[in-house]
Amino acid sequence: MNSGLYAEVQERDVSRWRGVGLGLLATAVGLAVAELVVGLFRGSSSPVVPVGQEFIDYTPKWLKDWAIEQFGTSDKAVLVAGALIVIFVLGAVIGILAVKGSTGLAYGLTGAIGLIGAWAVFIRPSPTLGKLMPTLVGTVVSLAVLWWLSPRQGPVDEETGRPTIMGPDRRQFVQGAVGIGSVAAMAGGVGRLMQRRFEIDSERADIVLPDVESEDAGGGGSGSEDEYSLGVEGIESFIVPNDNFYRIDTALVVPQVAKDTWKLSISGLVDNELELTFDDLLARPQMERQITLSCVSNPVGGELVGNALWQGVSLADILNEAGLQEGAEQVVSRSVDDWTCGSPTDVIMDGRDAMLAIAMNGEPLPAQHGYPVRIVVPGLFGYVSATKWVTDIRLTRWEDFDAYWVPRGWSKLGPVKTMARIDTPRSGANRSGEVPIGGVAWAVHRGVSSVQVRIDGAGDWLEAELGGVPSNDTWVQWVYRWDTAGVEPGRHIVEVRAIDGEGVPQVEEPKAVAPDGAQGYHRIALDVE
Ligand SMILES: Nc1nc2c(c(=O)[nH]1)N[C@H]1C(S)=C(S)[C@@H](COP(=O)(O)O)O[C@H]1N2
Ligand SMILES: [Mo]
Numbered sequence: 320m321n322s323g324l325y326a327e328v329q330e331r332d333v334s335r336w337r338g339v340g341l342g343l344l345a346t347a348v349g350l351a352v353a354e355l356v357v358g359l360f361r362g363s364s365s366p367v368v369p370v371g372q373e374f375i376d377y378t379p380k381w382l383k384d385w386a387i388e389q390f391g392t393s394d395k396a397v398l399v400a401g402a403l404i405v406i407f408v409l410g411a412v413i414g415i416l417a418v419k420g421s422t423g424l425a426y427g428l429t430g431a432i433g434l435i436g437a438w439a440v441f442i443r444p445s446p447t448l449g450k451l452m453p454t455l456v457g458t459v460v461s462l463a464v465l466w467w468l469s470p471r472q473g474p475v476d477e478e479t480g481r482p483t484i485m486g487p488d489r490r491q492f493v494q495g496a497v498g499i500g501s502v503a504a505m506a507g508g509v510g511r512l513m514q515r516r517f518e519i520d521s522e523r524a525d526i527v528l529p530d531v532e533s534e535d536a537g538g539g540g541s542g543s544e545d546e547y548s549l550g551v552e553g554i555e556s557f558i559v560p561n562d563n564f565y566r567i568d569t570a571l572v573v574p575q576v577a578k579d580t581w582k583l584s585i586s587g588l589v590d591n592e593l594e595l596t597f598d599d600l601l602a603r604p605q606m607e608r609q610i611t612l613s614c615v616s617n618p619v620g621g622e623l624v625g626n627a628l629w630q631g632v633s634l635a636d637i638l639n640e641a642g643l644q645e646g647a648e649q650v651v652s653r654s655v656d657d658w659t660c661g662s663p664t665d666v667i668m669d670g671r672d673a674m675l676a677i678a679m680n681g682e683p684l685p686a687q688h689g690y691p692v693r694i695v696v697p698g699l700f701g702y703v704s705a706t707k708w709v710t711d712i713r714l715t716r717w718e719d720f721d722a723y724w725v726p727r728g729w730s731k732l733g734p735v736k737t738m739a740r741i742d743t744p745r746s747g748a749n750r751s752g753e754v755p756i757g758g759v760a761w762a763v764h765r766g767v768s769s770v771q772v773r774i775d776g777a778g779d780w781l782e783a784e785l786g787g788v789p790s791n792d793t794w795v796q797w798v799y800r801w802d803t804a805g806v807e808p809g810r811h812i813v814e815v816r817a818i819d820g821e822g823v824p825q826v827e828e829p830k831a832v833a834p835d836g837a838q839g840y841h842r843i844a845l846d847v848e
Contacts, residue, residue, distance in 0.1 A: 333418045333470070337492060341468050342414020344496050344503075345429070346407050349461030351507030353453035358513030362447065366436030366454040368571045371402040373439045375569070380728065399571065406432065417469035425469070426462055433458025443656075468495050519575045519686055526578070526683045528605075531630060535606040547787040549796045551757045553743025557786065557796060558609065559625035561685050567614050567623060567701060568687075569723070574655050574708045578691040583675070587651070587714035590642030597691050600677060603632040608672045608697075611763050611794045613735055615700040616832045620740050620841040624761065626793050629695050631676035635668050638714075643668075647714035651722060652694055652706040660706045661722035661731060662696060664714065671697050671764055672792065675709070697792035698764030700733035700836060730835035737762035737825040739770050739797070739817040739841060746843035750803065754845070756813055757783075757798035766791030766820030772799040773814050780816070791820055803847045814842040 350367065357365050375383070375398055386397060409432055417425035436454045443450075473483035487495055547557040578597040585593040607630045614623035638650070643664065650662045667673040673696040677684060684690040689707025696704035702724050713720075717731065725731055739760035744750060760770045766788070771780035786796035801813075816825040829839030 335415050335419075337489075338415030338418035339411045340414065340496060341418060341465065341492075342411040343407060344468070344500055345414065345461045345464040346410030348464050348499055348503040349433075349457040350406075351503040351510070352460045353457030353510075354514070355506040355510035356453035356456050358510035358516075360449060360452060361517050362449055363452050364440050364443070364450045364454075366440055366457070367399060367402055367406070369439035369443050370406070370436055371398040372443065372571050374398050374402060375571075413465070417465050420470060422465075422469055422471070425465055429458065429462050429465060433461070464499055468492055468499075517575055519577055519690055522578060523683045523686070523690060528630060528678050528681075528683065529601050531605045531607040535604070547789065547793075547796065549757065549784070549786040549798050551743065551755050551796070551798045553755075554757045554796050554798070555742055555759055557626060557793075558680060559627060561627070561680050561682065561688065564625045564627060564679075564688065565614065565623045566687050567616070568707060569658055570656050573686045575686060576655050576691060576708050576710075581691050581710065583692065583710060583712065585637065585641045585712045585714075587712075588644040588647035588716075589638075589714050590644060591640070593637065593641050595637070597677075600632055600675060600692065603636075605630055606633060606672065606674060608674070609789045609793045610672065610695050610697045611761050611792065612695065612701055612705055613738075613761065613763065615702050615729065615733055615836045617738075617837065618832055619738070619829070619837045619839045621837075624738075624740075624759075624794070627679050628681065629674060629676040630678035630681075631674040631692075631695070634673040634675050634694065634696075635670075637675065638664075638668065641714075643714060646716050648717050649715045649720060651713045651715050651720050652709050653711040653713070654706050654708040655710050656708065658706070659720075659722040660694075660703060661717075661720060661725070662694075662699060662704045663732065666699060667696060673697070673704075698735055700735055702729060703731075703733035728833055733835055735761065735763040736836045736838060737765070737767070737817050737819045737823065738837075739815040739825060741813065741815055741841050741843050744843065744845060747846070748843075749846045749848055751848040752803060754801045754803055755798050756801055756815075756845075757796065758815065758841075759794045760797055760815075760817035761794035762791075762817060762819035762825075763794075764792055765823075767795045767817050768820050768822065769818045770795070770797035770799075771816055771818070772801075773816075774801070775812050776814065783815075806847050808847050811845050811847055812842055813845050814840045816840050 353365050357363050409428070413425045413428050433454060437451050440450050440454055468487055470484045470486040473485040475481065476483050544557055581597050583595045607628060609626060609628050611624065611626040617623035647664055650664050650667055652660045652662070676693050676695045677691060679685065679688055684693060689709070692709055693707040694705055694709055740758045741756060742758040744754065744756065756772060760767045767785070770783040770785060772783055773780050781799055783797040783799040788795050818824045825840070826838045827840055830837060
């Protein structure tokens with residue numbers, strides 16, 4: 320009987336710290352073994368990330384906003400860390416219960432946590448029983464460690480008439496813990512290494528990109544940096560290298576989609592449903608365009624924007640082949656991890672270079688930017704156009720579907736707003752003499768006709784010099800060389816605005832990023848010496 324065990328154990332007075340140690344160990348071993356199982360079976364899933372993902376889906380918006388503010392785009396790492404901390408704290412509590420004799424409760428709680436993990440894995444897109452394996456095996460191993468290293472009730476001692484207590488003494492406990500701990504660390508490490516087998520880096524390196532017909536190349540120019548750059552130090556490079564390109568998505572682990580398993584289906588309000596493979600895309604005429612991509616959550620002066628050279632096939636051509644029907648107002652695209660996005664059909668079909676992109680800056684898409692295929696539409700914010708790991712396109716009416724961010728408070732339509740950013744000098748810098756003030760400006764698809772600078776909110780707007788552009792679909796570098804001779808020493812405020820290709824100036828009135836993108840002028844403080 321457990322209560323007997325409980326009483327006996329109370330008398331023995333095992334240290335609570337042994338319980339904490341046992342609990343952390345059992346938790347770590349369970350998680351490590353789960354990693355090993357993930358490494359053994361393609362398509363299985365560790366429970367940690369889905370539990371973190373549940374956190375994301377159930378965290379209230381204010382908490383999410385706070386986390387993004389505090390941790391920027393590393394908020395995912397924070398959520399995984401949060402999930403791990405919760406799991407380990409619970410593990411420690413369970414360990415204390417176990418060494419104090421409440422073993423039944425300890426086993427029950429462990430099982431319950433395992434079930435919660437399994438549940439989190441199972442409600443992710445495309446659940447299979449195989450996916451649950453790491454969680455189930457990990458839970459069982461965790462239970463076994465708990466059982467082995469905690470006191471158990473043995474047979475009744477004939478002399479005293481009381482049950483004996485089995486289980487490790489102090490030395491055995493330490494030895495067992497060290498032994499199990501090392502084996503688990505190895506299992507976890509090996510599992511991690513083996514998981515690399517499922518990553519797409521090696522197949523990606525073997526892809527030979529098809530040629531682009533010369534008239535379709537370079538986004539209207541050779542695509543080289545020098546052609547468009549002003550050469551001013553401190554301004555973001557005209558073409559942002561893949562490794563520096565901002566990344567935004569809801570995926571806690573980067574989806575690894577093998578190109579040969581990839582398919583894109585086109586359905587909904589179309590005459591002919593289509594299904595395209597990666598090879599089908601490679602066989603189609605290729606286009607190459609520089610397009611500036613930006614995020615609706617980019618604050619004024621922020622860095623969630625970048626320009627790259629994209630290669631791919633025309634999305635409008637494919638939709639024409641499918642044959643758009645009456646009412647096909649919205650292009651709903653879906654990624655392999657079930658993120659969704661709704662774009663206006665008329666924008667994709669209006670002649671702009673909307674594409675199914677397979678390459679970024681001359682190489683196959685990096686996994687984190689959507690390998691093997693993503694959508695890019697010049698002039699729309701990423702959340703309403705730029706689906707990465709896209710596997711499904713469905714034509715619907717606007718009222719028939721709200722994509723991922725819409726019920727979360729973001730606008731259904733997301734045209735990119737006109738914006739100018741100061742990259743150099745940094746706010747708070749000390750300068751004298753001639754000061755190059757410069758940065759980038761964009762009004763994607765409308766183009767930028769001029770960029771202007773104003774000092775101390777007074778006087779005229781001063782015309783900046785612009786760099787080159789291959790088309791209206793990219794940002795432009797700008798510089799204003801401010802001669803500070805004769806300027807009163809001390810702090811001055813510099814602000815900038817862009818005017819789009821239709822002559823419409825950037826809006827001055829500041830506005831938050833939600834629901835449809837930030838507004839207002841970027842300003843810096845500059846100390847003139
Ligand atoms: N599958 C998927 N695609 C996605 C997203 C996402 O969460 N999941 N986020 C979108 C958003 S909000 C932006 S701004 C762009 C960012 O693309 P990047 O990470 O390549 O810069 O991707 C878009 N495509
Ligand atoms: Mo975004």
